[in-house]
Amino acid sequence: MAQSTREIKRRIKGIGSTRQITKAMELVSSTKVRKRRIKLEKTRPYYNTVLKSIKEVLKNVNINHPLLQEREVKKSLYITINADRGLAGGYNSNINRLIDNKFKNNKDSISLITVGTKSRDFFKGRNYNILESFVGISEEPEFSDAREIGKLAMDLYIKGEIDEINVVFTEFVSTISYKPQIIKLLPSEKIKKEEGKPSAIVDFEPSPEEVLEYLIPKYVESSIYGALIEASTSEQSARRSAMSAATDNANEIIDELNMVYNRARQSAITMELSEIVAGAEALK
Amino acid sequence: MAAIHLEIVTPDRLFFNEDIDSIIVRGIEGDLAILKGRTPIVTPLKIGKIRIFQNGTERVASVTEGYVTAIEDNITIVTDAAEWPEEIDINRAERAKKRAEERLSGKSDMDLYRAEIALKRSINRLETSKYKK
Numbered sequence: 008m009a010q011s012t013r014e015i016k017r018r019i020k021g022i023g024s025t026r027q028i029t030k031a032m033e034l035v036s037s038t039k040v041r042k043r044r045i046k047l048e049k050t051r052p053y054y055n056t057v058l059k060s061i062k063e064v065l066k067n068v069n070i071n072h073p074l075l076q077e078r079e080v081k082k083s084l085y086i087t088i089n090a091d092r093g094l095a096g097g098y099n100s101n102i103n104r105l106i107d108n109k110f111k112n113n114k115d116s117i118s119l120i121t122v123g124t125k126s127r128d129f130f131k132g133r134n135y136n137i138l139e140s141f142v143g144i145s146e147e148p149e150f151s152d153a154r155e156i157g158k159l160a161m162d163l164y165i166k167g168e169i170d171e172i173n174v175v176f177t178e179f180v181s182t183i184s185y186k187p188q189i190i191k192l193l194p195s196e197k198i199k200k201e202e203g204k205p206s207a208i209v210d211f212e213p214s215p216e217e218v219l220e221y222l223i224p225k226y227v228e229s230s231i232y233g234a235l236i237e238a239s240t241s242e243q244s245a246r247r248s249a250m251s252a253a254t255d256n257a258n259e260i261i262d263e264l265n266m267v268y269n270r271a272r273q274s275a276i277t278m279e280l281s282e283i284v285a286g287a288e289a290l291k
Numbered sequence: 292m293a294a295i296h297l298e299i300v301t302p303d304r305l306f307f308n309e310d311i312d313s314i315i316v317r318g319i320e321g322d323l324a325i326l327k328g329r330t331p332i333v334t335p336l337k338i339g340k341i342r343i344f345q346n347g348t349e350r351v352a353s354v355t356e357g358y359v360t361a362i363e364d365n366i367t368i369v370t371d372a373a374e375w376p377e378e379i380d381i382n383r384a385e386r387a388k389k390r391a392e393e394r395l396s397g398k399s400d401m402d403l404y405r406a407e408i409a410l411k412r413s414i415n416r417l418e419t420s421k422y423k424k
Contacts, residue, residue: 049304056300056369060360064333150302150371209362212320212334221335221358225369232302 012275015268019261026257029250032094036247040182043240047179054233061222064215072216073165074223077194082116083171084138084160085189086231087130088238089123090145096249098242099125101187102175107133118169120156122235138163148239153232161227164193172227176234177241183248185241192230295327297343299352299368306373307343307352314366315342316359323359331362336370338411340419351376353419355412376423379416388413 089102103126110117118136121127127140139159144152163169172193178186211218294310315324317339325332335358343350357370391410395403 046303050302052305053300053302053369056298056367060333060358060367060369063360063362153302209331209333212318212323212332218333218335218358225358229302 012268012271015264015271019264019268022257022260022264026254026261029253029257033247033250033254036243036250039243040240040247043236043243044179047236047240050233050236054229057222057226057229061219061226063209064211064219064222072219072223074161074193074227075195078167078170080170082118082169083173084118084120084163084169086120086156086160086172086174086234087122087126088145088174088176088234089121089126090242091124091142092146093125094249095242095246096252098177098185098245098249099123099129102126102177103129105187105189106130106175110135118163120160122156122238145235145239145242148232148235150228150232153228153235157224157228157231160231161193161224174231174234176238177245179237179240179244182244185245190230190234192227195226295325295364295366297366297368299341299354299370299373301370301373303372309345311343311345313344315344316354316368317341318359325359325361325366327364329361331360333360334358336368338408338415340415341368351419351422353379353415355415356408374416374419376420379420381417381420384413384416384420388417 085106087102087106089099093099106117106119107129114133114135118138119126119130120138121130121140122142123145124142127137127142130137141152141156160169160172164172171191174190174192176188176190178188180186294312297307297309297311297314298305299307313324313326315322317323317337318334319337320334323332323334336354336356338355339353341352341354343352353374353376354368354370355372357368357373359366359368361367387409391406391413394406395410
């Protein structure tokens with residue numbers, strides 16, 4: 008019996024140190040979530056303003072921009088946004104599976120730009136066509152990262168190598184709810200010409216075409232940036248809840264093991280006692 | 292003077308959101324002052340300074356590429372980055388300037404266009420930082 012109490016003790020200690028790690032990671036993630044959320048709040052007005060301006064411009068002019076052309080979709084581009092690191096519950100695999108389930112039997116119809124090691128490795132292992140992977144930006148994305156990704160995607164679109172640009176990311180709904188999402192950037196449903204009168208006579212300097220030339224890439228870039236920020240917030244938040252669940256589980260196991268340990272200790276004492284009593288009896 | 296509303300948005304924050312008297316921005320066609328009652332206008336901006344006039348005082352800020360829309364006395368400036376003179380990291384801007392100059396003078400096939408823009412940005416920041424009070 009003495010053997011097994013020692014073993015139980017060792018397990019309790021082992022789980023205790025795991026708990027320490029998960030607890031620390033939980034705390035780290037929860038401060039990061041807070042920071043990310045502040046950033047998220049600040050990014051939303053930018054995106055909304057850009058979108059509003061584009062609609063305003065389109066209301067007033069009628070032009071065919073190469074980035075607004077709609078073609079028959081033969082090849083789609085998917086920009087998958089994922090984390091560099093794991094231990095975030097289903098965060099990474101949700102995104103990967105979303106794409107994999109959709110195109111498992113149709114891999115040739117899509118190309119990928121991956122953000123984060125987790126989706127790069129996943130899709131590489133499954134022989135998808137990866138055009139470019141970005142690593143090391145998903146935790147703290149900068150606007151320049153979004154610009155780079157956007158430029159790459161838009162060049163391909165103009166060249167006609169792809170007929171559609173989609174972004175796959177995890178939308179941050181609340182601290183306990185994240186939604187993997189696919190959003191189509193180009194050709195966009197959001198920037199279609201709306202019915203209705205032009206709001207006013209607007210001066211476009213130097214010309215409506217050039218203003219639009221500037222605005223549409225901005226729209227794509229800011230959408231990608233928004234998605235990157237949403238995803239990084241979701242990542243931290245997913246990690247926080249995964250780690251807090253792990254800490255809870257560790258606590259539960261430790262409680263159970265403590266009970267088992269006490270019971271084992273008790274029965275060892277009882278046995279010893281009865282042995283002594285029996286020995287004393289025998290001496291009489 | 293009658294007020295117009297100015298909003299400056301960058302990807303990182305809402306930089307400015309107040310009523311002002313007038314503003315001078317650097318559009319790609321040249322400097323441009325916007326007063327109350329202006330015909331609606333949309334134009335991209337050059338890397339440069341913007342000057343905001345508010346209650347008799349003038350404030351200067353640096354902006355990088357962006358665009359301005361002024362519709363019905365609401366001015367919106369959307370830009371990749373905006374800074375007050377106090378916020379500019381002079382050392383960083385100087386380093387960026389040096390780097391860009393080296394790239395421009397070197398024979399490397401580095402993207403010259405990008406280096407040139409980086410140079411413009413850093414010079415603009417350095418100039419704006421002189422307005423620090």
